[in-house]
Amino acid sequence: MGQPESKPARFPQPGDHIYCRRKGGLYDHHGIYVGDDMVIHLQGAAKKLGALPACHKCGDKRVENGEIAKVCIDCFLDGETLQIYDYGVPLPEFMNRKRGTCCLRHSKPPHEVISAATGFLERNGFGSYDMFANNCEDFAVYCKTGSAVSYQIVGHIERVSAAGPAGILAGAAVAAAYGISKAITGAKRHN
Numbered sequence: 716m717g718q719p720e721s722k723p724a725r726f727p728q729p730g731d732h733i734y735c736r737r738k739g740g741l742y743d744h745h746g747i748y749v750g751d752d753m754v755i756h757l758q759g760a761a762k763k764l765g766a767l768p769a770c771h772k773c774g775d776k777r778v779e780n781g782e783i784a785k786v787c788i789d790c791f792l793d794g795e796t797l798q799i800y801d802y803g804v805p806l807p808e809f810m811n812r813k814r815g816t817c818c819l820r821h822s823k824p825p826h827e828v829i830s831a832a833t834g835f836l837e838r839n840g841f842g843s844y845d846m847f848a849n850n851c852e853d854f855a856v857y858c859k860t861g862s863a864v865s866y867q868i869v870g871h872i873e874r875v876s877a878a879g880p881a882g883i884l885a886g887a888a889v890a891a892a893y894g895i896s897k898a899i900t901g902a903k904r905h906n
Protein backbone atom coordinates (compact mmCIF):
# COMPACT_ATOMS: atom_id res chain seq x y z
CA MET A 716 0.00 0.00 0.00
CA GLY A 717 2.85 2.39 -0.74
CA GLN A 718 4.24 1.91 2.75
CA PRO A 719 7.84 0.83 3.12
CA GLU A 720 8.45 -2.84 3.72
CA SER A 721 10.18 -3.83 6.92
CA LYS A 722 13.86 -3.31 7.38
CA PRO A 723 16.09 -6.16 6.23
CA ALA A 724 16.24 -8.78 8.94
CA ARG A 725 19.17 -9.11 11.29
CA PHE A 726 19.87 -12.52 12.76
CA PRO A 727 17.23 -13.21 15.42
CA GLN A 728 18.16 -13.27 19.10
CA PRO A 729 16.38 -15.58 21.57
CA GLY A 730 13.22 -13.80 22.73
CA ASP A 731 12.73 -11.95 19.43
CA HIS A 732 9.28 -11.80 17.84
CA ILE A 733 9.78 -12.94 14.25
CA TYR A 734 7.40 -13.14 11.34
CA CYS A 735 7.25 -13.97 7.66
CA ARG A 736 4.76 -13.74 4.84
CA ARG A 737 2.31 -16.52 4.17
CA LYS A 738 0.21 -17.25 1.11
CA GLY A 739 2.09 -14.82 -1.11
CA GLY A 740 1.69 -11.89 1.30
CA LEU A 741 -2.02 -12.32 2.05
CA TYR A 742 -1.15 -12.43 5.73
CA ASP A 743 1.90 -12.74 7.94
CA HIS A 744 2.75 -15.51 10.32
CA HIS A 745 4.28 -14.69 13.71
CA GLY A 746 6.19 -16.53 16.42
CA ILE A 747 8.76 -16.19 19.19
CA TYR A 748 12.34 -17.22 18.44
CA VAL A 749 13.56 -19.15 21.48
CA GLY A 750 17.10 -20.01 20.35
CA ASP A 751 18.72 -23.16 18.93
CA ASP A 752 16.93 -22.56 15.59
CA MET A 753 13.54 -23.13 17.24
CA VAL A 754 10.36 -21.03 17.19
CA ILE A 755 7.23 -21.23 19.37
CA HIS A 756 4.11 -20.15 17.50
CA LEU A 757 0.34 -20.35 17.49
CA GLN A 758 -0.59 -22.29 14.38
CA GLY A 759 -3.59 -21.45 12.21
CA ALA A 760 -6.83 -23.36 12.28
CA ALA A 761 -7.08 -26.71 10.52
CA LYS A 762 -5.33 -25.79 7.30
CA LYS A 763 -3.04 -28.30 5.68
CA LEU A 764 0.10 -26.64 4.43
CA GLY A 765 0.98 -29.55 2.19
CA ALA A 766 1.22 -33.31 2.00
CA LEU A 767 4.82 -33.36 3.06
CA PRO A 768 6.52 -35.88 5.35
CA ALA A 769 7.12 -34.71 8.92
CA CYS A 770 10.21 -32.53 9.30
CA HIS A 771 13.24 -34.65 10.23
CA LYS A 772 14.57 -31.85 12.43
CA CYS A 773 11.56 -30.87 14.58
CA GLY A 774 8.88 -33.46 13.70
CA ASP A 775 6.49 -30.76 12.45
CA LYS A 776 3.82 -32.32 10.24
CA ARG A 777 3.10 -29.08 8.38
CA VAL A 778 -0.51 -29.16 9.47
CA GLU A 779 -1.94 -26.06 11.11
CA ASN A 780 -4.24 -27.14 13.91
CA GLY A 781 -4.74 -24.12 16.14
CA GLU A 782 -2.28 -25.36 18.72
CA ILE A 783 0.84 -23.81 20.14
CA ALA A 784 3.82 -25.67 18.72
CA LYS A 785 7.60 -25.53 18.80
CA VAL A 786 9.04 -25.96 15.33
CA CYS A 787 12.38 -25.38 13.65
CA ILE A 788 12.92 -22.05 11.98
CA ASP A 789 12.89 -23.68 8.51
CA CYS A 790 9.39 -25.06 9.09
CA PHE A 791 8.26 -21.71 10.52
CA LEU A 792 9.52 -19.74 7.53
CA ASP A 793 8.43 -22.33 4.95
CA GLY A 794 10.76 -20.75 2.39
CA GLU A 795 9.81 -17.12 3.17
CA THR A 796 12.10 -14.35 4.39
CA LEU A 797 12.60 -13.88 8.11
CA GLN A 798 11.54 -10.48 9.48
CA ILE A 799 11.91 -9.18 13.01
CA TYR A 800 9.02 -7.37 14.69
CA ASP A 801 10.15 -4.17 16.40
CA TYR A 802 9.11 -3.03 19.88
CA GLY A 803 9.23 0.39 21.50
CA VAL A 804 8.79 2.11 18.13
CA PRO A 805 8.11 5.90 18.41
CA LEU A 806 4.62 7.00 17.31
CA PRO A 807 5.64 8.88 14.11
CA GLU A 808 7.59 5.83 12.89
CA PHE A 809 4.75 3.51 13.90
CA MET A 810 2.24 5.53 11.85
CA ASN A 811 4.44 5.20 8.75
CA ARG A 812 5.11 1.50 9.11
CA LYS A 813 2.96 -1.31 7.80
CA ARG A 814 0.64 -2.62 10.52
CA GLY A 815 1.70 -5.98 11.90
CA THR A 816 5.43 -5.22 11.78
CA CYS A 817 6.04 -3.22 14.95
CA CYS A 818 4.58 -2.19 18.29
CA LEU A 819 4.55 1.01 20.34
CA ARG A 820 4.96 -0.91 23.58
CA HIS A 821 8.30 -2.14 24.86
CA SER A 822 9.31 -5.77 25.02
CA LYS A 823 9.86 -7.56 28.28
CA PRO A 824 13.40 -8.90 28.84
CA PRO A 825 14.21 -11.90 26.57
CA HIS A 826 14.16 -14.50 29.36
CA GLU A 827 10.63 -13.42 30.37
CA VAL A 828 9.46 -13.57 26.75
CA ILE A 829 10.88 -17.09 26.32
CA SER A 830 9.39 -18.28 29.59
CA ALA A 831 5.95 -16.88 28.62
CA ALA A 832 6.09 -18.66 25.23
CA THR A 833 7.34 -21.89 26.85
CA GLY A 834 4.59 -21.71 29.48
CA PHE A 835 1.91 -21.43 26.79
CA LEU A 836 3.52 -24.34 24.91
CA GLU A 837 3.48 -26.56 28.00
CA ARG A 838 -0.13 -25.74 28.87
CA ASN A 839 -1.20 -25.26 25.24
CA GLY A 840 -2.99 -22.40 26.88
CA PHE A 841 -3.76 -19.56 24.50
CA GLY A 842 -7.28 -20.54 23.45
CA SER A 843 -8.13 -21.66 19.96
CA TYR A 844 -6.87 -19.79 16.94
CA ASP A 845 -9.18 -17.05 15.72
CA MET A 846 -8.31 -14.73 12.84
CA PHE A 847 -9.79 -11.71 14.63
CA ALA A 848 -9.62 -12.43 18.32
CA ASN A 849 -6.75 -14.75 19.04
CA ASN A 850 -4.25 -14.97 16.22
CA CYS A 851 -0.57 -15.75 15.85
CA GLU A 852 0.40 -12.07 16.10
CA ASP A 853 -1.61 -11.74 19.33
CA PHE A 854 0.23 -14.73 20.73
CA ALA A 855 3.66 -13.27 19.96
CA VAL A 856 2.75 -9.74 21.15
CA TYR A 857 1.30 -11.23 24.33
CA CYS A 858 4.53 -13.16 25.02
CA LYS A 859 6.55 -9.97 24.39
CA THR A 860 4.48 -7.48 26.38
CA GLY A 861 1.99 -9.33 28.60
CA SER A 862 -1.04 -8.02 26.65
CA ALA A 863 -2.30 -8.58 23.15
CA VAL A 864 -3.36 -6.40 20.27
CA SER A 865 -3.11 -7.46 16.68
CA TYR A 866 -1.99 -4.55 14.55
CA GLN A 867 -2.36 -6.72 11.46
CA ILE A 868 -6.10 -6.79 12.14
CA VAL A 869 -6.15 -3.07 12.96
CA GLY A 870 -4.53 -2.52 9.56
CA HIS A 871 -7.28 -4.51 7.84
CA ILE A 872 -9.95 -2.47 9.63
CA GLU A 873 -8.24 0.78 8.60
CA ARG A 874 -8.15 -0.35 4.98
CA VAL A 875 -11.81 -1.39 5.06
CA SER A 876 -12.72 1.97 6.63
CA ALA A 877 -10.88 3.79 3.84
CA ALA A 878 -13.26 2.15 1.34
CA GLY A 879 -16.05 4.65 2.14
CA PRO A 880 -19.26 4.81 4.24
CA ALA A 881 -20.13 1.14 3.64
CA GLY A 882 -16.57 0.23 4.50
CA ILE A 883 -16.71 2.26 7.71
CA LEU A 884 -19.80 0.35 8.82
CA ALA A 885 -18.17 -2.97 7.99
CA GLY A 886 -15.01 -1.87 9.77
CA ALA A 887 -16.96 -0.80 12.85
CA ALA A 888 -18.79 -4.14 12.90
CA VAL A 889 -15.48 -5.99 12.70
CA ALA A 890 -13.99 -3.77 15.40
CA ALA A 891 -17.00 -4.35 17.67
CA ALA A 892 -16.88 -8.12 17.17
CA TYR A 893 -13.14 -8.03 17.74
CA GLY A 894 -13.52 -6.03 20.96
CA ILE A 895 -16.20 -8.31 22.34
CA SER A 896 -14.44 -11.59 21.64
CA LYS A 897 -11.20 -9.99 22.84
CA ALA A 898 -12.78 -9.34 26.22
CA ILE A 899 -14.05 -12.92 26.43
CA THR A 900 -10.76 -14.57 25.48
CA GLY A 901 -8.87 -12.10 27.67
CA ALA A 902 -10.91 -13.14 30.69
CA LYS A 903 -10.02 -16.80 30.14
CA ARG A 904 -6.30 -16.20 29.99
CA HIS A 905 -4.02 -16.96 32.86
CA ASN A 906 -0.38 -16.08 32.86
Ligand SMILES: [Zn+2]
Binds near residue numbers: 786788
Ligand atom coordinates in the same frame (compact mmCIF):
# COMPACT_ATOMS: atom_id res chain seq x y z
ZN1 LIG B 1 11.14 -28.51 11.14
